[in-house]
Amino acid sequence: MSEFEKCTVDPAAREMLVKAKKIGFLTSFDRAKAQEPRCNFGNSGICCRICLQGPCRIIPKKLGANKGICGASDYTIVARNTVRYIAGGASAHSDHGRHIATAVLHVGEGHAKDYKITDSAKLLKVAKRIGLPTEGKSINEVAVAVASEALKDFGRQDTAPCTWVESTVTEGRKKKFKDTTIMPSSINGSIAELLHQTHIGNDADPVNIIFSGLRVALGDYDGMQLATDLSDVLFGTPTPTVTEANLGVLDPEMVNICVHGHNPLLSQVVVDTAREMQEEAKAAGAKGIKLSGICCTGNEVLSRAGVAIATNFATQELAIMTGLVDAIVVDVQCIMPSLRSLSECFHTKVITTMPISKIPGSYHYEFDEENAVESARAIIRLAIETYKRRDPEKIERQEYKNKVVAGFSLEAILEIFASVNPDNPISVLTEAIKAGELKGVALFAGCNNLKGTHNQNHVEIAKKMAANDVFMVATGCAGQAYAMSGLLTPEAVEAYAGPGLKAFLNRISAKADLKTALPLIFHMGSCVDNSRATSLLTLMANELGVDTPDVPFVASAPEPMSEKAVAIGAWNVAMGIPVHIGVIAPTTGSDLVHGVVTQIAKDVFGGYFIMETDYAKGTDKLLAALEERSWKLRIRS
Numbered sequence: 001m002s003e004f005e006k007c008t009v010d011p012a013a014r015e016m017l018v019k020a021k022k023i024g025f026l027t028s029f030d031r032a033k034a035q036e037p038r039c040n041f042g043n044s045g046i047c048c049r050i051c052l053q054g055p056c057r058i059i060p061k062k063l064g065a066n067k068g069i070c071g072a073s074d075y076t077i078v079a080r081n082t083v084r085y086i087a088g089g090a091s092a093h094s095d096h097g098r099h100i101a102t103a104v105l106h107v108g109e110g111h112a113k114d115y116k117i118t119d120s121a122k123l124l125k126v127a128k129r130i131g132l133p134t135e136g137k138s139i140n141e142v143a144v145a146v147a148s149e150a151l152k153d154f155g156r157q158d159t160a161p162c163t164w165v166e167s168t169v170t171e172g173r174k175k176k177f178k179d180t181t182i183m184p185s186s187i188n189g190s191i192a193e194l195l196h197q198t199h200i201g202n203d204a205d206p207v208n209i210i211f212s213g214l215r216v217a218l219g220d221y222d223g224m225q226l227a228t229d230l231s232d233v234l235f236g237t238p239t240p241t242v243t244e245a246n247l248g249v250l251d252p253e254m255v256n257i258c259v260h261g262h263n264p265l266l267s268q269v270v271v272d273t274a275r276e277m278q279e280e281a282k283a284a285g286a287k288g289i290k291l292s293g294i295c296c297t298g299n300e301v302l303s304r305a306g307v308a309i310a311t312n313f314a315t316q317e318l319a320i321m322t323g324l325v326d327a328i329v330v331d332v333q334c335i336m337p338s339l340r341s342l343s344e345c346f347h348t349k350v351i352t353t354m355p356i357s358k359i360p361g362s363y364h365y366e367f368d369e370e371n372a373v374e375s376a377r378a379i380i381r382l383a384i385e386t387y388k389r390r391d392p393e394k395i396e397r398q399e400y401k402n403k404v405v406a407g408f409s410l411e412a413i414l415e416i417f418a419s420v421n422p423d424n425p426i427s428v429l430t431e432a433i434k435a436g437e438l439k440g441v442a443l444f445a446g447c448n449n450l451k452g453t454h455n456q457n458h459v460e461i462a463k464k465m466a467a468n469d470v471f472m473v474a475t476g477c478a479g480q481a482y483a484m485s486g487l488l489t490p491e492a493v494e495a496y497a498g499p500g501l502k503a504f505l506n507r508i509s510a511k512a513d514l515k516t517a518l519p520l521i522f523h524m525g526s527c528v529d530n531s532r533a534t535s536l537l538t539l540m541a542n543e544l545g546v547d548t549p550d551v552p553f554v555a556s557a558p559e560p561m562s563e564k565a566v567a568i569g570a571w572n573v574a575m576g577i578p579v580h581i582g583v584i585a586p587t588t589g590s591d592l593v594h595g596v597v598t599q600i601a602k603d604v605f606g607g608y609f610i611m612e613t614d615y616a617k618g619t620d621k622l623l624a625a626l627e628e629r630s631w632k633l634r635i636r637s
């Protein structure tokens, strides 16, 4: 196996790594190697850096060193470190949600003139779901009311539950969250309280700390649900769309602009504005403007506007390495600072746009919500100018790209199921499970993690689940891994689906009025759109007449990396879902905490973490979890 085959299963990325080596640029893959061997204290979660006396590293068998200076035990330290990841993730997701909610409020109030309420039907549906009156009110009035309600979830001072949790989960989960005291009242309040709770000299009880971590994780869920709802309201609810993915989408004859990050507030406007500026690109000698996406802002504009995917998290540098990217426009989260130093070797402009996410040496064009189109125009003009300075000597065109069928919001999935059963669309899925045609549902989410081979876990686990008749949905960089590898296609159904899954998808494809047959995996959007997958789970539970822990539904983050992935994993566990992660989390330093998250959690919530780096073994464990649940379901019915 060549050195690059060990790095990634993606053929385009392998070729670009050869080029990186040739020009002497150290990529994320080189830097990951340079970090080995990892510190065992950090790796197992027993390095405490919470106060300035530290770091305290726990050495279990050394008297005195078996506790921190303050006397904190391994279990306290591991629990604190774990939940602080969740706090970081929840802050990121919910701040994104708050940004979107504020934009909806401003639209409703009559400013933010470059935005509009695109999906008023969804706005009315959300208003109804959260119990707001709509009769006799204008769309703008409803928008103000819904956005104000969303913003209340961030700072409520009483004990009422967060609205977007309360209004989207099963009755059983509501009771469970209240009984275990993890129902959040305020996203920001629960995060602040958790940081206080885990301050030096505060809570030493690992179970109490973990429960507070779960409360924050549900705050993360709340922020994601409202971010999805309100993004749909602003920009439209995704419908099936056909596009392409991988570095071959970068077109030598076009001005190439990559949008990267998470927040659609700018990227969607860049996409819309670029469509009106094709003539300016032509005047500069290009055939037009080609947009492509990286990470979740890419998933947002893929889902709503059919924008191509360039690549996913671990390989973001390699897009620039093609010499074809004229501008890479970033907003927030998952943006490698190394993009800027790499861009020095090429003509590419890295353009940061958010006040909380700047990279020294890059271009900062602060995004102005009040003048969003003007902001987008300035950015696109800079890209067109930069295109003129492209160096033909440095171009390495990539041929690799795959067709992609994406855009599966829950609404879109239900509409497709309705072609088989218009009265009760969700039963199309649950009946197939009850009949044994499908083994259940798997959600694939999360990032790339260079502790393993890029995209390998994503792809191999999904292929094996497909062969075992599992209906699959995906979000985030997992969804992009499938897009890059050709798994979001009808051809992949023929190649990889087992007989049950194939029959199920083909039966629906034949009935549904779609431009193309259904793909092997349904791409549901960005990471905040994991909310869509949970709404699918909730519908399934209600249809089956059980609570979520009894639904044959599993989740996997085959290559998780970010704090956000920890938060998502944690609330999926609280929802009652077996959650596989393809890395060993830093919880092994405390048998107690590791046991709580991998076993005891099941007794309390029905969900638990499965930590397994080997993709074949990980798949077997997920299949066993599905098998157990669908067997119980069949016995019950």
Ligand code: XCC
Pocket (backbone or CB within 6 Å): 262, 295, 296, 313, 333, 334, 445, 446, 447, 448, 476, 477, 478, 526, 527, 561, 562, 564, 565
């Ligand atoms: Fe980031 Fe969402 Fe992870 Fe990808 S999947 S590396 S968080 S972009 Ni969310």
